[in-house]
Amino acid sequence: MKFTLSVALCPPDQLAELAAAAEENGFSSIALPDSLFYSEQTSASYPYTADGSRFWDADTPWVDPLLAATWMAAATSRIRFYTSVLKLGSRHPVVLARQLGTVATLTGDRFGLGLGVGWLPEEFEWCGVPYEGRGKRADEAIEVLRLILGGGMVSYSGEHFQFGELRMTPAPRSRMPFYIGGHSKPALRRAARYGDGWSSAMMRFDELRATIERLRELLAEQGRQGDPFEFQAVCVDRFGADGYRDQAAIGVTDAVVMPWVFDGLGFDADIVAKKDSIKKFADEVIGEVADG
Numbered sequence: 001m002k003f004t005l006s007v008a009l010c011p012p013d014q015l016a017e018l019a020a021a022a023e024e025n026g027f028s029s030i031a032l033p034d035s036l037f038y039s040e041q042t043s044a045s046y047p048y049t050a051d052g053s054r055f056w057d058a059d060t061p062w063v064d065p066l067l068a069a070t071w072m073a074a075a076t077s078r079i080r081f082y083t084s085v086l087k088l089g090s091r092h093p094v095v096l097a098r099q100l101g102t103v104a105t106l107t108g109d110r111f112g113l114g115l116g117v118g119w120l121p122e123e124f125e126w127c128g129v130p131y132e133g134r135g136k137r138a139d140e141a142i143e144v145l146r147l148i149l150g151g152g153m154v155s156y157s158g159e160h161f162q163f164g165e166l167r168m169t170p171a172p173r174s175r176m177p178f179y180i181g182g183h184s185k186p187a188l189r190r191a192a193r194y195g196d197g198w199s200s201a202m203m204r205f206d207e208l209r210a211t212i213e214r215l216r217e218l219l220a221e222q223g224r225q226g227d228p229f230e231f232q233a234v235c236v237d238r239f240g241a242d243g244y245r246d247q248a249a250i251g252v253t254d255a256v257v258m259p260w261v262f263d264g265l266g267f268d269a270d271i272v273a274k275k276d277s278i279k280k281f282a283d284e285v286i287g288e289v290a291d292g
Contacts, residue, residue: 001244001252001253002028003257004255005031005257005278007068008267009033009061009062009268012068014274015068018271019079020076021274021278022079025279029254030081031232031256032084034065034084034085036127038056039126042054042120042122044120047119048201048202065083069081069103069107069111070102073110079110082111083114083115084179085179087123089131089137089138090127091141093141093144094161096145100172104173109176113145113179114180114181117182117187136159137160142190143158143194148171150175151167178197179195180194180198181201183200183201183211188215192215192218196230200231202236204235205235208247212231215231231251231254232253232254233247233254241288244289248289259277259280262277262281265277
């Protein structure tokens, strides 16, 4: 099992130090969140809390995850980065492909794209994109991204996106992994069809186990049962070395964690305290799980 450090909602001036500390203490990746803006108006409920409310407010910092990845990569040499998850529905895939190719180049191909459609209608509409039909639009966008990032001269003709022969240089030197987020039936089908892995939001252990089992069925339906596939999990009720062994036993390959939360610290806690929590987690969990 691998461990990824989530830096969601952390002050921007802590990001480079957190990445360096994670690399030093055996984490494999950094998970970077995404939100375009905080809208007072919300015409849909947040899907990953019990009451549908957001657990952040208008003052919570959300830096652009692609810019953050390049900044943190400059402070590290080995650790990888992925978005968890980037809101694809409100972005044009041709422009996004240009940004992703640059991130891949500047990080030395230490970047993976975690992506989701997006849940907030205002985030679509206020960016000039219809909320209606977002699923099919996202599927085409994934195809466009994969095509352009593969390198060479390419063209595309779909229902939502069309362009003639074009090439973006530099392209990633190795295939950029795509991790598809979401818990809905369409999201799981999308992960099985297009993804190199699936990224969960907050889930309880039993729900996580059932979802992984369902994803394995969907992968088999796609003829992909033997393909490498990551199961990235944020599990909210199974912790400690034994808890992560339990997660590994049901198929989790990558546990996404925020160690300072286990020590009762908030998102805006002091950087020294957070680094102490990272080291403590590495000693008590990562080392133990790695040793069996």
